[in-house]
Amino acid sequence: MSKLGLYVHIPFCRQKCLYCDFSSYSGVEHLFTAYTTALCQQIADQGGKLYKPLVDTVYIGGGTPSVLPVPLLEQIVASLEDNFTIESGAEISMEANPGTVTRQQLAALKAAGINRLSFGVQSFNDDLLTGLGRIHQTADSLAVVEYAQAAGFNNISIDLMYGLPGQTAAGFFRELEQAAALHTAHISVYGLKLEEGTPLATAAEQGLLALPDEADEEAMYNAMSEFLPSQGLARYEISNFARPGFECRHNLKYWHYQPYLGLGAAAHSFLNRQRTGTVTGIKEYISRVTTGRSPVVMEETLTLGESMAEYIFLALRTTGGMRLSHFTRYFGVDFFDLFGNVFARLQRQGLLKADDERIWLTDTGMKFGNIVFRSFLPD
Ligand code: SF4
Incomplete structure (x- = not known):
């Protein structure tokens, strides 16, 4: 069997962004410790059930994992190391958002074993960031990448978005230039999707958003497709660009149909050709795990x-x-x-x-x- 990938979901955010329909919650800081305790319990349960399998990638995603206090993140990483056989040289990624981590916290995370960071930069235009309901501004993004580089991280990714309300093709091209100038190992670029029920989708339905037209969106897509490879960031997936050897090994598992185990609330697994998913509510997740009931609520066997x-x-x-x-x-x-x-x-x-x-x-x-x-x- 291929080595296993682990996905760990941290469903907390400082504030809900206006376009987001991911499973993440704000204003529930009082649940941080109980969630971490339940998560570590599930990690121990699953590690034991699968006989401490060999793992070569770990991805701590969210939500915003970096809103959890560092001691709780250290506890999660230690629990993974205790209950799974994490290969030496494994890729251990964590998502973090600008404005949520300090230089000292990043140094502590590096010492805890995290060796890849993915920052949700999204844009280098402060007005566009405000329009998305993000908590950070460009200065925070520049600072956090500098902190990570100073802490010794060489495997850093940033996420960018295009097709945003008020964004122009020329403006997006300048953002791509700013992104490349940071010399990170990896850049992901996603087009904005208006997910039903989000405040941004509602505003669009009411005709309140100045979204780029189709020609502008195509110009943005073409700009990223041509510019990033010219900067040494080769495209290896529709939305992902990397310097040689820095492709995200965990995400490649998804695309190569390899097994992974999801841990935490709203986490999906693909094991023995079967997909499963855990309950999305944080309190329900904690309750199930701490009373010995399975948090798995979805099982899907494809034809x-x-x-x-x-x-x-x-x-x-x-x-x-x-x-x-x-x-x-x-x-x-x-x-x-x-x-x-x-x-x-x-x-x-x-x-x-x-x-x-x-x-x-x-x-x-x-x-x-x-x-x-x-x-x-x-x-
Ligand atoms: S930080 Fe990410 S997960 Fe959290 S609300 Fe914003 S888009 Fe959603």
Whole structure:
């Protein structure tokens, strides 16, 4: 079996951003300690149940993990080390937001074993940040990256967003230049999605947002696709760019259909070809774990057709594409025997390419990935 990845969910944020529909809560600081205790209990339970399996990636995400006090984060990392066999050289990532960590806290996290940081910078334009309801400004982002570099982190990622209300293509290009000037090892760039029920989506429905038009959005997409690689940050997935050797090993597990275990509330796992998810409510999670009940509330077993479509969909997100021999090994059938016609159509449309070993999305295919992905779904 492949080595396991661990995802640890910290569902706390200082303040809810206006576009966010992730499972995260603000104003519940009184639950920090009880949540950490329950999380460490679940870590011990799962580590024991799986016989302390070998782990090569850990990803502490959220929410905003960096709002937890450092002693609690240290307790979580120590519990992971006690209950799983964490390989030497494992990638241990943590998400952190500008404005939530000091230089001293970052140094303590490094000493605790965190070796990769992912900062939710989102924008270098203070007006755009305010419009998103973020708690930080550009100066906080610049400071936090400098603190992390001074603390000895060499594996730092920053997240950026495009398609924001009030953002222009020229403005976004300047933001890309500012991002590259920080010389981080990794940059992720996501287009804004208006998730139903969020304040930003409601404002858009009421016609209150000046969103970039389609041509501007395309110009932003093209700018990131061309500019970041020119700065030594090669694209390795639709939204992710890295210097050589700094691709996120944990996220590659998702795209390569490898097993991972989710820990905490609202955490998903993929083990033995089955997807499961834990309860999203923090109090319910704490109650279940501390009274010996399972926090798992969702179990999903995909049909063979769904599983194949998902496998193809995830692998095609990466620029390496999908290896044909891996597909055959996983499903016991030849890709072209099943999907030869679909592939030929997408190839004619200029969306997919193939050689003897793999299939991959063309540049146009990356832009219109959804059309490709839908084509592989069962009827
Ligand atoms: S910091 Fe991230 S997880 Fe928290 S509310 Fe904002 S977008 Fe959501």
